[in-house]
Amino acid sequence: MAKYIMFGSYCEDVLAKREPYRPEHLQGLKEQKESGVLITIGPTKDLTKVLGIYEAESEAIVRGLVEADPYWKNGIWTEYDVKEWIQAF
Structure with a gap:
C-alpha cells in the first residue's frame, strides 16, 4: 500500500472552537490507527497546521477520511492537501 501525507491548516481560536468536536475527532483517529490506515x-x-501520515489503497480513501472528520466538517481544519509520499528511510 502507498503512504500519503496530509497537510492542513487550523482555524483561528482552534483550542476553543474544537472543544465540542474533540471527543468524536479523537475516537475516529483512534479507530483509523487501530485499523492501520493512520500512522x-x-x-x-x-497550532496553525496539521500533519498526518496514512497508509492506504488510494488517495481517495485518505481524502474520504479527512472529509468525514468532524474537524473538517465543522471548519476546525480550514484547508488540506494530500500527496503520495515516498519514504526513503
Whole structure:
C-alpha cells in the first residue's frame, strides 16, 4: 500500500472552537490507527497546521477520511492537501 501525507491548516481560536468536536475527532483517529490506515497525526506546536501520515489503497480513501472528520466538517481544519509520499528511510 502507498503512504500519503496530509497537510492542513487550523482555524483561528482552534483550542476553543474544537472543544465540542474533540471527543468524536479523537475516537475516529483512534479507530483509523487501530485499523492501520493512520500512522500518525498531530498539530504543529503553534497550532496553525496539521500533519498526518496514512497508509492506504488510494488517495481517495485518505481524502474520504479527512472529509468525514468532524474537524473538517465543522471548519476546525480550514484547508488540506494530500500527496503520495515516498519514504526513503
